[in-house]
Amino acid sequence: MAEPTAAGMDLQKVKPSIVEEFVAGAKKGFYIGAEMIAPAMVLAFVLIEFLNITGLMTIVGTAVGPVMAVFGLPGEAIVALVAAFFAKAAGCAAAASLYAQGTITAQQATILFPACVTMGTLIGHFVRIVITSNANKKWHGLLLCIPVIDAAISMWLTRIIIHFF
Amino acid sequence: MLTGQFGQVAKGVFFTGKGGVGAREGFMFALTLFPTLMFALGCINVAESMGALRAAEKLFRPILKPFMGIPGATGLAFVSSFTSSDVGAVMTKGLAEEKMMTDDERTIFVAYQYAGSAVVTNTFGTGAALLPISVLPVGIIIGIIFIVKVIGANIVRFYLKWHATKNRNQGGAVNG
Numbered sequence: 001m002a003e004p005t006a007a008g009m010d011l012q013k014v015k016p017s018i019v020e021e022f023v024a025g026a027k028k029g030f031y032i033g034a035e036m037i038a039p040a041m042v043l044a045f046v047l048i049e050f051l052n053i054t055g056l057m058t059i060v061g062t063a064v065g066p067v068m069a070v071f072g073l074p075g076e077a078i079v080a081l082v083a084a085f086f087a088k089a090a091g092c093a094a095a096a097s098l099y100a101q102g103t104i105t106a107q108q109a110t111i112l113f114p115a116c117v118t119m120g121t122l123i124g125h126f127v128r129i130v131i132t133s134n135a136n137k138k139w140h141g142l143l144l145c146i147p148v149i150d151a152a153i154s155m156w157l158t159r160i161i162i163h164f165f
Numbered sequence: 166m167l168t169g170q171f172g173q174v175a176k177g178v179f180f181t182g183k184g185g186v187g188a189r190e191g192f193m194f195a196l197t198l199f200p201t202l203m204f205a206l207g208c209i210n211v212a213e214s215m216g217a218l219r220a221a222e223k224l225f226r227p228i229l230k231p232f233m234g235i236p237g238a239t240g241l242a243f244v245s246s247f248t249s250s251d252v253g254a255v256m257t258k259g260l261a262e263e264k265m266m267t268d269d270e271r272t273i274f275v276a277y278q279y280a281g282s283a284v285v286t287n288t289f290g291t292g293a294a295l296l297p298i299s300v301l302p303v304g305i306i307i308g309i310i311f312i313v314k315v316i317g318a319n320i321v322r323f324y325l326k327w328h329a330t331k332n333r334n335q336g337g338a339v340n341g
Binding site for chain 2: 027028036042045089125132143151161
């Protein structure tokens with residue numbers, strides 16, 4: 001009699017209920033917030049404040065203005081893409097900070113959104129995906145370029161789609 | 166929206182205050198994102214446990230070959246890569262080692278997985294800062310990222326095809 005109960009308990013352990021699944025996911029969300037988002041936010045807001053105080057933001061903005069104009073963005077938006085190169089969360093946080101300061105509009109922040117996710121954490125994910133999957137070394141250079149190309153396409157695509165909303 | 170709203174501390178101002186800058190404002194902004202993040206990842210976890218991945222696999226399996234030139238056997242790795250970067254990559258390695266896919270197919274599949282990596286988790290997780298600002302619904306943002314991921318995989322697909330044809334022609338000329 002005791003055995004089936006023990007087996008039943010084991011089965012319960014293997015298959016958590018929906019409530020347990022939700023709580024586990026929400027906990028994961030909390031840790032992502034604490035371990036990735038909050039540090040990235042502080043970094044991005046400090047970086048942009050530093051660029052503003054030193055006047056470097058204006059210089060960077062003017063220098064890359066023509067390139068970013070192709071995507072319908074001001075030169076200053078490059079800061080978000082550079083931050084995204086290191087970490088997706090930092091890129092998105094930088095874009096949010098630029099929006100909060102009025103440097104970019106909500107539409108322009110939206111154009112940056114898929115691009116920051118697509119080309120973000122380029123080196124970190126190179127190790128986690130390209131190296132882990134043991135992809136042919138001959139094509140590593142090509143694979144490294146793909147997310148950047150994808151990000152450029154995503155900015156054009158988002159720019160077009162925004163017109164329909 | 167089920168994520169609700171923070172109450173106002175004063176009229177028109179909620180708990181993060183107004184006019185903050187720098188590290189402190191960054192931290193306060195991050196605090197506002199916790200409820201959305203926890204709610205979204207909770208829902209993703211429930212959807213996964215209810216077999217959303219298996220259902221998606223059935224949907225995507227037949228179209229992987231025409232869309233990206235990768236075999237249907239990659240179906241589970243393909244749908245797993247929506248929510249996890251690592252699971253997809255480890256499964257890809259296993260599939261190639263078991264000869265379920267060729268080396269070129271693996272390169273194409275990796276090009277798809279690498280850009281944006283776990284697209285659903287990352288859009289809600291790392292993109293949390295832009296969710297309240299975006300003028301497009303989050304589903305469209307995920308859709309855009311998915312489309313460019315497929316475009317990127319096809320760039321690699323056709324580059325590898327072109328490279329192989331070029332090599333064959335050159336090899337033929339040398340041998341001939």
